[in-house]
Amino acid sequence: MSKPKIAIVVGSTRAARFADVPTQWIAKIAKSHADIDVEIVDLRDWPLPFFDEVASSAWAPSQNEVAQRWQRKVAEFDGFIFTAAEYNHAPTGVLKNAIDYAANEWNKKPASFIGYGSVGGSRAIEHLRLIAVELQMAPVKSAVHIAWGDYLAVRQGEKKLEDLEHLNQSATALVNDVAWWAKVLKAARAADAIASEAQAA
Ligand SMILES: Cc1cc2nc3c(=O)[nH]c(=O)nc-3n(C[C@H](O)[C@H](O)[C@H](O)COP(=O)(O)O)c2cc1C
Numbered sequence: 001m002s003k004p005k006i007a008i009v010v011g012s013t014r015a016a017r018f019a020d021v022p023t024q025w026i027a028k029i030a031k032s033h034a035d036i037d038v039e040i041v042d043l044r045d046w047p048l049p050f051f052d053e054v055a056s057s058a059w060a061p062s063q064n065e066v067a068q069r070w071q072r073k074v075a076e077f078d079g080f081i082f083t084a085a086e087y088n089h090a091p092t093g094v095l096k097n098a099i100d101y102a103a104n105e106w107n108k109k110p111a112s113f114i115g116y117g118s119v120g121g122s123r124a125i126e127h128l129r130l131i132a133v134e135l136q137m138a139p140v141k142s143a144v145h146i147a148w149g150d151y152l153a154v155r156q157g158e159k160k161l162e163d164l165e166h167l168n169q170s171a172t173a174l175v176n177d178v179a180w181w182a183k184v185l186k187a188a189r190a191a192d193a194i195a196s197e198a199q200a201a
Contacts, residue, residue, distance in 0.1 A: 001190065003037050004078035004182035006030060010042040011095035012085040018155060019083045022114045022146065025161040026081060029171045036079075036179045043098050046070050051100050058103035067101045074105035079182035080137070081174065086117040086124035091131075099131060107136040108189055110181035112174045113143045120145025138185060140177040144170045 008027055012019045023040060030038040048070060053062045062068055085092050099106070111132045115121020125143055132139040144167060146154070153159040161167055 001187065003035060004179065004186050005037045005039065005076060006079045006081060006178060006182060007039055007041045007074075007077040009080055009082045009095070009098075010040065010044070011083045012092045013042075013044045013094050017085070018116060018151070019085060021154060021161065022083050022116060022144070026083075026114055026144070026171055026175070029168070030081065030175045033175050033179050035183060036175075039077075041073065043094055046073075046098060048098055048101050051097055053101075056103050057101070062101070070098065071102045071105050074102040077109065078186045079110040079178045080106075080112075081178060082111065082113050082128060084113040084115040084121045084124045084128055086115065086121045089123040091124045091128050095128075096131070099135070103135065106132075108185050109137055110178050110185060111137045111139045112178050113139075114146070114171075114174075115143060116146035116151045118148045120147040138181050140174070140181055142170065142174040142177045144174055 008023055008030065010019050010023050027038060027040055030036065046066060048066050049064065053064065053067065054060050057067070057071060062071065082095065084095075087093070111128075113121070113125040113128055115125045117124070122145055125145070129139040146161070146167060150159065150164055150167065154161055
């Protein structure tokens with residue numbers, strides 16, 4: 001079986017975003033893990049409209065062409081690491097919209113989060129964990145929380161995420177967790193597919 005493929009989904013799109021910094025940092029750590037392949041998926045490259053379909057794609061095929069492509073893109077992956085900016089104690093609208101635009105493609109795959117902000121994006125991450133459960137994802141215990149002091153120091157160029165050992169440790173735990181669950185769940189999904197084919201034959 002091929003290596004699990006993990007997406008790092010860049011969850012904010014504004015011009016002045018901080019998201020690029022944690023994205024590049026976690027991508028380097030994730031790419032050094034021997035058991036997974038890693039790709040950055042930037043929501044700036046996915047100009048989805050505000051959700052405008054007759055139903056969730058779990059119930060009715062989406063009509064919008066970008067949405068159809070987005071669903072095929074999400075389906076390529078076996079696990080997800082989302083950068084989690086916190087806007088008013090919640091995930092960004094652009095990330096929630098992109099999540100809503102796929103459905104079955106998220107199912108039975110692990111998810112984790114790199115949060116940042118006053119309390120390390122904790123409130124956005126907890127929202128995202130609930131959303132992930134509704135989409136039958138497996139949100140893992142480990143997450144990264146870049147709290148305000150570190151966020152400001154990195155944003156102002158006084159420190160680099162690479163130099164912050166407590167964050168490197170959280171990031172390594174996160175990648176290890178996602179890689180483990182991605183491998184296990186990829187095998188389980190493959191076994192399910194074989195069983196369904198056998199039943200249909
Ligand atoms: C609309 C808006 C709301 C925000 N609300 C919060 C918040 O509730 N909690 C928090 O810790 N930071 C909040 N912030 C500050 C963000 O943590 C900070 O701007 C961060 O860089 C946002 O991520 P981004 O730069 O990737 O967009 C908010 C920022 C914006 C633009």
